[in-house]
Each structure stands twice: as structure tokens, then as C-alpha cells.
Amino acid sequence: MTPWRKQISSGMLILVGLLVVILGASLYLDVTARTLALGRAILMMENEIAEVEMLNAHLRTQLGILTSSAMMEKRALEMGFRRIEPEEEVYLIVPGYVPLDQASISTHPRKVQSVTYSLPPIYTQSLIDWLKIKLDEWAALERGSSP
Numbered sequence: 001m002t003p004w005r006k007q008i009s010s011g012m013l014i015l016v017g018l019l020v021v022i023l024g025a026s027l028y029l030d031v032t033a034r035t036l037a038l039g040r041a042i043l044m045m046e047n048e049i050a051e052v053e054m055l056n057a058h059l060r061t062q063l064g065i066l067t068s069s070a071m072m073e074k075r076a077l078e079m080g081f082r083r084i085e086p087e088e089e090v091y092l093i094v095p096g097y098v099p100l101d102q103a104s105i106s107t108h109p110r111k112v113q114s115v116t117y118s119l120p121p122i123y124t125q126s127l128i129d130w131l132k133i134k135l136d137e138w139a140a141l142e143r144g145s146s147p
Contacts, residue, residue, distance in 0.1 A: 065071060
């Protein structure tokens with residue numbers, strides 16, 4: 001082989017090696033950049049979740065304040081309602097009404113079936129019991145085959 005061919009082949013080998021290193025580095029940089037972008041997106045979403053949870057807690061607090069007995073009474077008085085006296089109470093009996101605590105959840109009661117599970121004896125046998133049986137069988141075969 002001539003010296004210039006050796007130089008060209010070694011130069012090409014160096015260029016191929018350099019190309020492999022460059023491709024590996026660019027792949028590493030691409031994966032790292034994507035990882036950083038996804039990490040940033042996750043952090044932004046976690047911040048949004050925290051903000052929404054804080055807003056939700058604030059709204060629950062406002063709802064609790066607005067539905068407190070003192071606020072409800074104040075709003076009722078502002079709308080013209082007044083407290084009734086015990087002798088003013090009127091109870092209505094509505095035919096067919098079932099109080100909520102007595103109402104059945106389902107319209108059709110389901111029959112409860114009792115299910116019993118039983119495993120075959122082969123599955124209830126322990127490993128030690130199985131080994132004893134197999135050793136006994138093997139010993140019986142050995143005794144039976146010997147004169």
C-alpha cells in the first residue's frame with residue numbers, strides 16, 4: 001500500500017471517529033435540551049396546580065362564610081324574613097313522601113347470594129407435605145425394585 005493511501009485511510013478513519021463523536025454529542029445535547037424543556041413545563045404545571053388549589057381553598061372559605069348560620073340569618077332578615085314562634089309552626093303531611101333516611105337507595109332490592117370458595121386439596125397441601133409424599137413414593141419404588 002502506498003503512503004498516500006495510508007494517509008487517506010487514516011485521515012478517513014479519524015474523520016469517521018470525529019463524526020461519531022459529533023453525532024453522539026449532538027444526540028446528548030438534544031436529549032438534555034428536551035429534558036430541561038420538559039422539566040420546566042412540569043414546574044410550570046405544578047405552579048398552576050398550586051395556584052388552583054389556593055384559589056379552591058379561598059373559594060371554599062368564602063362559601064363557608066356565606067353559608068354560615070349568622071350570615072344566612074342576616075341575609076334572611078335583609079330579605080324580609082323573620083323568625084317564627086313555636087305556635088306558628090305548620091307541619092304538612094305529604095302522601096307518598098318518604099324521608100331521606102328511610103328511602104331505599106335502589107328501587108329493586110337485590111338478592112344476596114352467599115358464595116363459598118373452596119380450593120381443591122392439591123392447592124391446600126404445603127410444600128413439606130408434598131415433599132414427604134414424593135419421598136415416600138420414591139422410597140416405596142426403591143424398596144419394590146430391590147430384591
